[in-house]
Amino acid sequence: MKNALRIGVLCVLLVLLAFPIFAAGGQEEGTAKKVGILMPTKSLQRWNQDGQYLKSKLEAKGYKVDLQYANNQVATQVSQLENLVTAGNKILVIASIDSTALKGALAQAKSEGCLVIAYDRLIMDTENVDYYATFDNYKVGTLQGNFIVEELGLKSGKGPYNLEVFGGSPDDNNAYLFNQGAMDQLQPYIDKGQLVINSGQTEMSVIAISAWKAEGAQARMDNLLTAYYADKKVDVVLSPNDSLAQGIVASLKSAGYGTASKPYPVLTGQDCDKINVKMMINGEQSMSVFKDTRTLAERVVTMVSEIGEGKKVTVNDTESYDNNVKVVPSFLCDPVFADKNNYKELLIDSGYYTIDEIM
Known part of the structure; x- marks a missing residue:
């Protein structure tokens, strides 16, 4: 037993x-x-x-x-x-x-x-x-704002330049961090009059583009150019990401930008999408934050x-x-920024893209 x-x-x-x-x-x-x-x-x-x-x-x-x-x-x-x-x-x-x-x-x-x-x-x-994994989103905006400061020579007193500001989707918490990071760098120069926002539009409730849609950014840029830039040109556009930058560039092209007499403004972005890397190479977009x-x-x-x-x-x-x-x-x-000077090292040499994908 x-x-x-x-x-x-x-x-x-x-x-x-x-x-x-x-x-x-x-x-x-x-x-x-x-x-x-x-x-x-x-x-x-x-x-x-x-x-x-x-x-x-x-x-x-x-x-x-x-x-x-x-x-x-x-x-x-x-x-x-x-x-x-x-x-x-x-x-x-x-x-x-x-x-x-x-x-x-x-x-x-x-x-x-x-x-x-x-x-x-x-x-x-x-x-x-329980957990959150992301890039330093405030730093993304900081990189965009600092790029504008350096590109325009604002620290040495250059200006005034005409600036317009775009925001990301209002239901995305990151959009507010991108905006804050960038505007913290740009606001001192706005206060000094070196950057002039002719539309006066800076609040996220006004500048935000729903769902990060390129067509939404294009429509808003169309309206800005018609209402505020009939007799002047925009010198710099803060775009928080690449899809918005695509829409902004489409609007600028339609308004005759991209010529010797009317060059593209300094334009930021984020994500280094393939089409936007091509835009950087072609001089249509100035930079993109690489995450x-x-x-x-x-x-x-x-x-x-x-x-x-x-x-x-x-x-x-x-x-x-x-x-x-x-x-x-x-x-x-940590994010970093890419432009026409370093995109090859960051994106091609690292194996993120092949050269055929962006040329």
């Missing part, structure tokens, strides 16, 4: 050893290796790059990855998030469309034991976001791996990113 009991206990132990129930962090092993990734849209080059790079790197580490794009439709992204939770994805990487629209779905995710990494866009107004998406994706892969292995997640900022409910532990990657 005792031998039979011992054999029974031994069989139970062998079964438990053969089928481990829990992995690191208390998650079931099957679900601990499932990662859901939500990206906003395929209409912008960078989100395609980010999503595919994350997917390939995580799959190489043995994760099962469900990557979805929402075509910039908030309701679609909410539904996708709910479906990822239902499907048992316990680690979620989310680049939100509307930074405040996911609260309900994230509460459900937390109740199911999910951990959430906000990807490059801080998710606002909820406690149910190497490989760097950000690699950091998120590391964070996911740390979560999956039950390790402490590495962050380098625990003070800056308050989402109105909590300060979200963050990892900030």
Whole structure:
């Protein structure tokens, strides 16, 4: 009887050893290796790059990855998030469309034991976001503002120059950080009269372009040129990203810019999209802030791996990113700027693009 009991206990132990129930962090092993990734849209080059790079790197580490794009439709992204939770994805990487629209779905995710990494866009107004991975967004704006200062020789007293300012999508928290970083550099020269904003438009409620759409920037630039520049020219345009810069350049071309007598203004951007690198080479755009998406994706892969292995997640900022409910532990990657003088070193020599892709 005792031998039979011992054999029974031994069989139970062998079964438990053969089928481990829990992995690191208390998650079931099957679900601990499932990662859901939500990206906003395929209409912008960078989100395609980010999503595919994350997917390939995580799959190489043995994760099962469900990557979805929402075509910039908030309701679609909410539904996708709910479906990822239902499907048992316990680690979620989310680049939100509307930074405040996911609260309900994230509460459900937390109740199911999910951990959430906000990807490059801080998710606002909820406690149910665990980590944030991004570039230093204030520094992005600082790089743009400083480029304008240096390019125009403002420190040596040059001017006045006519400036117009564009803002990013009003539902993206990063747009406000980009704007603040840039305007902190430019405001002293506005106050001195070296930079003149003929439209007087600087408030985000006026200058913001919904969904970062090029056509929205083109329409606003058309209106500015018609209303304020019929008898003068614009010398510099602060554009927070490349999609807006594309729209701005289209408007400027239609207004006759790009000639010896009416050269393109100094124009900033961000993301180093292929078409915008070509625009820099052609003299249509002056610079773009380069955020190497490989760097950000690699950091998120590391964070996911740390979560999956039950390790402490590495962050380098625990003070800056308050989402109105909590300060979200963050990892900030460093951006740099590219222009016609250094694009080859940054973008070609590093393997980010081939020369054929941008020529």
